[in-house]
Every structure is written in structure tokens, then in C-alpha cells.
Amino acid sequence: EAGVAQSPRYKIIEKRQSVAFWCNPISGHATLYWYQQILGQGPKLLIQFQNNGVVDDSQLPKDRFSAERLKGVDSTLKIQPAKLEDSAVYLCASSLDRGRNTGELFFGEGSRLTVL
């Protein structure tokens, strides 16, 4: 079974530029998550989709971050304009049914962003 695919793996940009990350979840997984992991910290949820609807985006900085999940499969996370504090690894995860009663989220390898 193929895992969660993410691209690009690494991205370096200057502040105020824009960047987009792509995620393809495990086939059949209805729930998709974007997490931000700053160096030395645990992952923090940015946004959660159930199929193509948003379940939770309460911690997404909406003035600069946006995300979409068209057709309930692939997802894109965009940052525009980027700030220095956005330097982090952006992890995409998916689960079969909101991870209910299992706590199991399947994570991709992440997209590492450096903002200079």
C-alpha cells in the first residue's frame, strides 16, 4: 500500500514570497490533515478536511495560509506571503475515518520550508 505522498521535500524561499505544498493521501482515506512542525516542537494541526469539506481550521493563519482539497483526494497548502517564522516542516497526514478509536494518522515525510 502506497503511503502519503508529499512534494516538494525541501523548499527555500525569501520572506514575502509564496510557496505551495502538495499532498496525496492514502487511497480511500477520507480525512486529510496538514500539520506544522517547528524545529524542536511537536506537530501542530493547521487544518483538517473530511472528504473535501473543512472540519477544523481554527489554527490556520488565514491571512497568509490557505488550503484546499478539491474532489476530496489531493490537497494543496499555500503560504503567501511567507514570514521567517513559517520555517518548519509541513506534514500531511490521512486517516481512514478521522482516526476514530484508533488514533492512527498516517503521515507523509513532510515538506521542509526555510524562509530567509
Next chain:
Amino acid sequence: QKEVEQDPGPLSVPEGAIVSLNCTYSNSAFQYFMWYRQYSRKGPELLMYTYSSGNKEDGRFTAQVDKSSKYISLFIRDSQPSDSATYLCAMSYNTDKLIFGTGTRLQVFP
């Protein structure tokens, strides 16, 4: 005060040692408790899952939850160099929204 507190380490132990990793939390509403393992430059992967209080054992790994103390632990017996990774505790209310600790970096040397 953070919802979930975890000592970042690093924790360095010799091969074969018993490792104890811990997290404390402040919100008594948490019902689901998990341990994820994260190798360098990889995504986290689920290691152990426990609902409410009690112990759970899986091979060399044992997870304990003490809800009265708001304290969870992960024990690794006969630790191996391949166990070297960052261990993240995570917990949730009654949904799938996980709150992660900062992670403890473990190094097992031969």
C-alpha cells in the same frame, strides 16, 4: 501552561537498557493517548494507542496511562540502536484532533 508537557531530552542509553519516556497533561477531558515514533527527516508513525487508563503491551513496548495523575509513560525494554528516534506523545478528547507533546529524542548506543 501547555496542554501537554514532555521532556525534550536528549536521552542517551546503552543498548539493552530499559527506557522510560513520560508526558504530563493538564486537561482531564483527554480520553485517547498515543505514542508516535519519528525518525530523523521522516513523518511520525503510530507506536502505541491506549483508551482511558491502564496498561498496554506490544512486544518490547509498554504504554501506561494514569488519568488520576494526568501522566502517561512509554517503556521500552531491551532497547536497540534502531529505537533511536524522537518519541512524541499525543492525546485527544473524543475526536481525532491530536495534541502532541514536543517529543523526546532518544539515542541508544551500541
